[in-house]
Amino acid sequence: MAKNRSVWVKIEYIVKIITYIIGLIGFLSVFKHISFIYSAIFIALYFAAVYFDYKKSFHMPRWFLNLTALAVILLSFFRLSLDNLVVPAVEGLLILLSIKFLEEKRFRDYMQIYLISLFLLSGSALLTIDIEFSIYFLIMIFLLTVSIVLLTYYSQEPDLELPKTTILKIVLKSLLIPLISIPMTLFLFIILPRTSYPFFNFLNRAEKAKTGFTDNVRLGAVSGIQEDATAIFRAHMEKIDERHLYWRGIILDHFDGTSWKGTEGNPSKSPLNKGGQRGVMSNEMGLKGEKVKQTIYMEPYENRYLFALDKPYLITLKDIKKYGDLTFSLPKEVDKRIRYDAVSILSDVIFEEGIDKNKYLQLPENISPEIIALVKGLTSGKEREETVKSILTFLKGGNYKYSLENLPVSRTPLDDFLFKHKRGNCEYFASAMTVMLRIADIPARLVGGYRGGYYNEIGKYYLVPQKNAHVWVEAYIDKGWIRLDPTPASIEGFVSHRRDMLFKIRLALDTINYYWNAFVISYDFEKQISLFHKIQSGIKKPPYLKEIKLSINKEKLIKYLVVSIVLSATVFTLYVLAFGRKSEEERLIALFLKRMERHGYTKGKSRGLEEFVAEIREDDLKHETYRFVKEFEENFYKDRRLTKEDAKKLKNIIKGI
Amino acid sequence: MEIRSDRIDYIIESLSKYLQGKLRALRLSLAAFFSKGHLLIEDLPGLGKTTLAIGIAKALGLSFGRIQCTSDLLPTDITGLSIYNKSTGEFEFHAGPIFNNIVLVDEINRATPKTQSALLEAMGEEQVTIEGRTYKLPKPFFVIATQNPVEHFGTFPLPESQLDRFIMKISIGYPSSDSEREILRGGSKREELYSIEPIMNRDEVLQIHEDIRGNTYISDRILDYALKIIEATRSSKYLNAGLSTRGALALTYTAKTNAYFHGRDFVIPEDIKELAEYTIPHRVMFKEEYENLNKKEIIKSLIEEIEVPA
Structure with a gap:
């Protein structure tokens, strides 16, 4: 062989080195989050694997490693819980990775190592995302690309050697692949249907949705919401009169001069039914009117209130x-997309007796005398209903403008709104009205929710965007709460009669979102997890204790699961035993013949090896091939199983051919 | 087991100067001999069959007998007979030429069927029974029979069933012109051949026999390969009848010998392939329309269809 050995490199070595680096990156990315013992185990096994690979002396038997891996998977399975999903999974993966390294690596083993490393990196992203992640990510992407390209060569010819320059060319060209793919990825990212909510957020409770609705209204502070056109929920229902499109969410009854809150006592207003029951019913409110059923697909947001059409009396959801x-x-x-069914009654009044008047007449301490004087002027000597009407007319009459810009933000926002700027959003109008009603000794409260929405005729649902967040007033008159909306231009602002093409298209496109959500929500990950838990407890507790009464289905499920695990483990082991070894000779001979083809000699199926060798004209080649054939036949035709040394020796001869 | 393939090579080399141009035939004859079979040489007269037989016998240090077949040859002319001895008053058995290690039966197709079958029976049983007494033939026992393919008048061609008893059928063929010139220059070397020193002795020959039959490994892979060949002959469109089981045994026995000759203690597919054209064609029956084709080529093409184990 007239090769210049010094500049020829074996592909296998490079693949191995890159593979070890990739595994290391996977480990480093999760290193900070996992317990020390797992890191220690990984490091020990990792270096053992490096050593064995370097010495080429020893490989753990596959069946042993596979059984260990199975045990690790089972262990990790028992450690999983909904609160602690990622860390045990990552730790389990890490051990699997180190086991993989110990194996004698073939093509698929390399691929598995890459996959596990990638999983580890993604796992680290679930734990934290910082700048390190992007560094690991970039390195890994480039290494993976290079390695997979080299691996393709390797799988064709395990003993392939290439000159350094060729390898460098391959590496450089493969580096181009991720670079080219970045713009492609961006393109796909834009055209693929997006979920506005990350799929796997349940894995990562530290991150919260940012936009939305709050349980206190701070005047002028959150105008940003009203610019936000993203959807808060979609309500599948029949189309109704726009007048009724008030989506009730929260009651705010305490005003401190700048912001509204639900009082401490508010939730203690004794839930009518005990919590945790599916479907809360109330008919003692004496609601009268048209019943409307809605199925609401709600986007995650940072609070716990659910919305339904005013006035809701039943929402079906767990807890x-x-x-x-x-x-x-x-x-x-x-904190994730949910779906619930609601039933509302389009009633104007909520009847309630014996309300806590003090609470609904509360006024901020620093209420300015000007406001009190204003109210007195408007309402002196009037009946309750008259008072309400005059205040409503005062605010809605045209003196005050609806605006989202230049809102008065100060320590006394109401005074600024009423006497100075005379413009504001719904919060200002509703706050002003509530305060004025309270001054006039009429119990009143703020209702937070959404107003209006766009009806999608295709999907038969109302799309309610964030910007439709709205606040209105309920006043207690004659033993009932009556809805009052002092904000002018409310219907125009929230329902939008725009009928231009662009809007229609957008609405039509939202149908896809709607169905996508409906589909995604029906796949409830939490349900899967709870099923897991049932299986876990079913396995942990001996069944004869009869403590757990699993239904037949679940028992069956456990049986199937156990049987299928055992079965697949057996099949796998048998496969490895039966085919893993027998193919050794076949692989060698295939390798040999492939090598010979490169020299221009192809063996016919009916030609014996010696006949084949006898045809070779070049003396050197003939000699070397004859050496291989002799050695091979000595084992093959004497029915000897190839030992590791024999296989290695034969491979070396092939390499020399 | 010590493989003495070098001794075989030495025999061939030693005899080569007496048997110019007959090396292949010599090698094949030795293969038949060490396979414990019998050899049929189909060739024209005067191409050195007798010389070949004598050479083998002398080199192996074995006794040699010759039977020239004619139509009036009687079985007892081959086996021998008991003759009354006047002085002792008893019948004495006078062994025929078959009581030798190596027997050349010249022009076997000239003998009558009765004589032929006596001979073939002796070959198969390695014993002869005369007047109720059974006499064992010497070991090793090797028959080289010849027949003339051209002359048909007054001959009794061996039927296929009898041909099956020969482990191989070969032909010597004309020597190359170089070899022939040598022969012409030196004259017949038959006389010299009688006086050469034996290279092996009987014990060594028997040991080699034993090694080949008993200690040469034949893998299941090879047996599968042989079975495929047998199956191919039985289902071939050229043949009326394929290999018999005796024929199948001939394949493996000769393959073992061939392996031994190549210095191996295990059989490879080539061992079978190499000898197939000598072991198969005389045992199978060709359909009439193919009788005139080159039978060796047909068998070769059959084997070329069969995949080797590796």
């Missing part, structure tokens, strides 16, 4: 709490 003021909440924030 829901209903309050006396017809608001509904979950025990925790709506």
Whole structure:
């Protein structure tokens, strides 16, 4: 062989080195988050693997490693819980990775190592995302590309050697692949249907949705919401009169001069039914009017209140709490997309007796005398209903303009609104009205929610965007709460009669979102997890204790699961035993013949090896091939199983051919 | 087991100066001999069959007998007979030429069927029974029979069933002109051949026999390969009848010998392939329309269809 050995490099070595680096990056990316013992195990096994690979002396038997891996997977499975999903998974993966390194690596083993490393990196992204992640990510992407390209060569010819310059060319060209793919990725990112909410957020509770609705209204502080056109929820229902499109969310009854809050006592207004019951019903409110059913697909936001058409009396969802003021909440924030059914009655009045008048007549301490004087002037000597009307007319009459810009933000926003700027958003109008009603000794409260929405004829649902967030007033007159909306231009602002093409298209496109959401929400990950838990407890507890009464289906499920795990493990082991070894000779001979083809000699199927060798004209080549054939036949035709040394020796001969 | 393939090579080399241009035939004859079979040489007269037989016998240090077949040859002319001895008053058995290690039966197709079958029976049983007494033939026992393919008058061609008893059928062919010139220059070397020193002795020959039959490994892979060949002959469109089981045994026995000759203690596919044209054609029956084709080529093409184990 007239090769200049010094500049020829074996592909296998490069692939191995890159593979070890990739594994290391996977490890480094999660290193900070996992327990020390797992890191220690990984490092020990990793270096053992490096050593064995370097020495080429020893490989753990596959069946042993596979069984260990199975045990690790089972262990990790028992450690999983909804609160602690990522870390055990990552730790389990890490051990699997180190086991993979110990194996004698073939093409698929390399690919598995890459996959596990990538999983580890993604796992680290679930734990934290910082600048390190992007560095690891970039390195890994480039290394993976190079390695997979080289691996393709390797799989064709495990003993392939290439000159350094060729390898460098391959590496450089493969580096181009991720670079070219970045613009492609951006393109795909834009055209693919997007979820506005990250799929796997449930894995990562530290991150919260940012936009939305708050349980206190600070005047002028959150005007940003009203510019936000993203959807807060979609309500699947029949189309109704726009007048009724008030989506009730929260009651705010305490005003401190600048912001509104639900008082401490508010939720304690004794939930009518005990919480946690599916479907909270109330008919003692004496609601009268048209019943409207809605199925609401709600986007996650940073609070726990659920919205439904005013006035809702039933919302069907697990763990829901209903309050006396017809608001509904979950025990925790709506941190993922949810779906619930609501029934509302389009009633004008909520009848309620024995309300806490003090609470609904509360005024801020620094209420200015000007406002009191204003109210007195408007209402002196009038009946209750007259008073309400005159205040409503005063605010809606045209003196005050609806505006989202240049809102008065100060320590006394109401005074600024009423006497100085005379412009504001719904919060100002509703706050002013509530305060004025209270001054006039009429109990009143703020209702937070959404107004209006766009009806999508295709999907038969109302799309309610964030910017439709709205606040209105409820006043207590004659033993009932009556809805009052002092904000002018409300219907125009929230319902929008725009009928231009662009808007129609956007609305039509939203149908896709709607169906996508409906589809995604029906896949409830939490349900899967709870099923897992049932299986876990089913396995942990001996069944004869009869403590757990699993239904037949679940018992069957466990049986199937166990049987299928055992079965697949057996099949896998048998496969490895039966085919993993037998193919050794076949692989060698295939390798040999491939090598010979490069020299221009192809063996016919009916030609014996010696006949084949006898045809070779070049003496050197003939000699070397004859050496291989002799050695090979000595084992093959004497039915000897190839030992590692024999296989290695034969491979070396092939390499020399 | 010590493989003494070098000894075989030495025999061939030593005899080569007496048997110019007959090396291949010599090698094949030795293969038949060490496979414990019998050899049929189909050739024209005067191409050195007798010389070949004598050479083998002398080199192996074995006794040699010759039977020239004619139509009036009687079985007892081959086996021998008991003759009354006047002085002792008893019948004495006078062994025929078949009681030798190596027997050349010249022009076997000239003998009558009765004589032929006596001979073939002796070949198969390695013993002869005369007047109720059974006499064992010497070991090793090797028959080289010849027949003339051209002359048909007054001959009794061996039927296929009898041909099957020969492990191989070969022909010597004309020597190359170089070899022939040598022969012409030096004259017949038959006389010299009688006086050469034996290279092996009987014990060594028997040991080699034993090694080949008993200690040469034949893998299941090879047996599968052989079975495929047998199956191919049985289902071939050229043939009326394929290989018999005896024929199949001939394949493996000769393959073992061939492996031994090549210095191996295990059989490879080439061992079978190499000898197939000598072991198969005389055992199978060709369909009439193919009788005139080159039978060796047909068999070769059959084998070329069969995949080797590696």
